[in-house]
Amino acid sequence: MYKKILVYLVSIAAFFGPFTQTIYVPMLPSIAEHFQASLDAVNLTVSIYPIFFAFMQLIYGPLIDKYGRRPILLLGFMVYLLATLGAALSYTIASLIIFRALQAIGVAVGSVAAITIIGDLYEGTMRGRSMGTYQMLVALGPGLGPIFGGFVGQHYNINGLFWILLGISLVFWLILWLSLPETRTPEAVNERFQLKQLTIVLNHRVGLAIIVLGSVQYAIFYMLLVLLPNIVDDVYHLNSSETGLIFLPISLFIIIGSIIGGRIQERFEVKSLLVIVASLHMIVVFLFALLASVSLTMLITLLSLFGLFLGISLPLQTTLLANELPRNRATSTGVYNFFRYVWMTIGPVIGTYLFWIGYRLEFLACGVIFAGLLLFVARNFFIKNL
Known part of the structure; x- marks a missing residue:
């Protein structure tokens, strides 16, 4: 039962990534008016997010393999908390763009850590079932983000939305801090990080x-x-x-x-x-x-x-x-996520063109x-x- 709770816990950490990406999409016109900014500048606050989110997959994978699951997940999520605080205090579009990039840098840890921890906890059929739970919660993120953001933003504007998101995220971080153990297995890599580790999955x-x-x-x-x-x-x-x-x-x-x-x-x-x-x-x-x-x-x-x-x-x-790839589970997951998110960005650009x-x-x-x-x-x- 405790393992199942951990699966949901780390899957929720991954959920925050896509959820935060789309959270204020329904508010874009009102945000432009609020900050007295162009729609292009406001759209940049959305489009800059997946760029940093994708890049950080490559960074977090080796860090999680080297230093463990718990400390890197807590640290990354703390960066996300501080960035959300900055977004809540933002009164210019430039500062919002910066803090949105920092949000992506922090919360990107969730998707790498979740898959890695689930791989640590389970083998065989239960690993597959738990991966299904993870994907289900991640899939909810892009859909629930606009619904939540549209409702809250209508009553509390963009700064109020980020204050509420900060409160929810802080409670979740405290739950993580109190509940999440270190799950790194003996098979995990414990050697000095080298750039070539990123190519292991590509050579497999x-x-x-x-x-x-x-x-x-x-x-x-x-x-x-x-x-x-x-x-x-x-x-x-x-x-x-x-x-x-x-x-x-x-x-x-x-x-x-x-x-x-x-x-x-x-x-x-x-x-x-x-x-x-x-x-x-x-x-x-x-x-x-x-x-x-x-x-x-x-x-x-x-x-x-x-x-x-x-x-x-x-x-x-x-x-x-x-x-x-059990010995490089987090690193391979990070590379896998990186390429998926890059093509998630490239696909619509090509399709629109x-x-x-x-x-x-x-x-x-x-x-x-x-x-x-x-x-x-x-x-x-x-x-x-x-």
């Missing part, structure tokens, strides 16, 4: 395959999120509130898929299962390109399937990574790229059988 055929798969899935996912409002406006002419509801099925089914992905690996071999699920995800990308304009019901069905297969894939990937060719051609191209990379992944997983 299964580790590299997982990074490639996670990167392409995240790139397509976030490209879909960015382009979806334009697609439904062009095809179905929905208003803003109706368009917002379109995002509900994909978010809901990512959560459902994460739960399923954590449990289904108890019955099947993880590598084979991951290739099958990723193949189904790839097929849905093709179907989206071909059938999304048939009817609104078909669109919602395809979005639900997209979220379901993505959700199932994620805990399979993190479980496999933890299994394959090429939107003029039409979403059908874009997603057909995504499907072809996905299929090619999936062959690379399968070959790396089963190279001994070829």
